Amino acid sequence: MTDPLLRVAGLHGGYGATKVLHGIDFAVDEGGVTTLLGANGAGKTTTLRAISGMIRTTGEIVFAGRPIARLPTEAIAAAGIAHVPDGRGTFSELTVEENLRLGAWRRRDDIRPDLERMFGYFPRLRQRLRQQAGTLSGGEQQMLAIARALLLRPKLLLLDEPSFGLAPLIVRDIFAILRTVIAQEGTSVLVVEQNASLALAIADRAYLLETGRIVLSGPAAEIGRDEAVRRSYLGY
Numbered sequence: 001m002t003d004p005l006l007r008v009a010g011l012h013g014g015y016g017a018t019k020v021l022h023g024i025d026f027a028v029d030e031g032g033v034t035t036l037l038g039a040n041g042a043g044k045t046t047t048l049r050a051i052s053g054m055i056r057t058t059g060e061i062v063f064a065g066r067p068i069a070r071l072p073t074e075a076i077a078a079a080g081i082a083h084v085p086d087g088r089g090t091f092s093e094l095t096v097e098e099n100l101r102l103g104a105w106r107r108r109d110d111i112r113p114d115l116e117r118m119f120g121y122f123p124r125l126r127q128r129l130r131q132q133a134g135t136l137s138g139g140e141q142q143m144l145a146i147a148r149a150l151l152l153r154p155k156l157l158l159l160d161e162p163s164f165g166l167a168p169l170i171v172r173d174i175f176a177i178l179r180t181v182i183a184q185e186g187t188s189v190l191v192v193e194q195n196a197s198l199a200l201a202i203a204d205r206a207y208l209l210e211t212g213r214i215v216l217s218g219p220a221a222e223i224g225r226d227e228a229v230r231r232s233y234l235g236y
Contacts, residue, residue, distance in 0.1 A: 011059035035199040038209035044192040082154035092134025103148030118147040139170035
């Protein structure tokens with residue numbers, strides 16, 4: 001059995017004196033899609049921030065066989081982890097093209113073939129290339145954020161609430177594109193998503209967080225059939 005790409009063990013973290021994560025354990029397999037489910041305040045976003053080195057933590061975070069829990073955020077990104085945060089994190093005063101090129105900040109090769117591939121996934125970005133990112137719609141900004149992260153050529157993509165604040169039709173389109181990206185890029189994905197049915201539809205494995213503790217884990221299809229999960233998070 002091969003080691004997971006990302007292994008988190010006994011992870012504690014929070015903000016100042018406020019503790020949010022209470023010793024959580026989970027893993028992301030190479031080439032796999034893992035989802036963290038839970039209500040608002042469960043600790044999902046904090047978990048992604050912990051992996052990216054944005055908050056102080058205790059416990060183990062091992063990525064590609066290397067401990068990263070004490071590394072600065074820029075070193076974690078350079079190691080191959082790209083983070084699409086909640087709120088998308090686009091640079092609103094810069095153009096779409098400038099935002100995309102920032103995604104490839106550490107690369108020294110020709111990024112044009114990758115840019116063309118991103119335009120294949122997200123045709124609207126080519127149409128908006130010279131437009132300021134702050135003038136894009138919410139859905140277009142989410143597309144830009146994902147494309148920019150993929151230009152890093154990450155081994156692991158962290159997605160924080162990709163459906164947040166978007167109209168249902170736009171959400172459907174973005175998740176359809178995500179399925180294509182995941183299949184073609186081969187990038188491992190850890191997705192945090194309040195819309196459990198969307199997340200379970202693209203994930204291989206799922207973990208359920210409640211108040212900073214993992215209370216349920218297993219194959220995504222199995223979690224989706226769990227009566228308590230269906231009642232509390234899927235609405236049926």
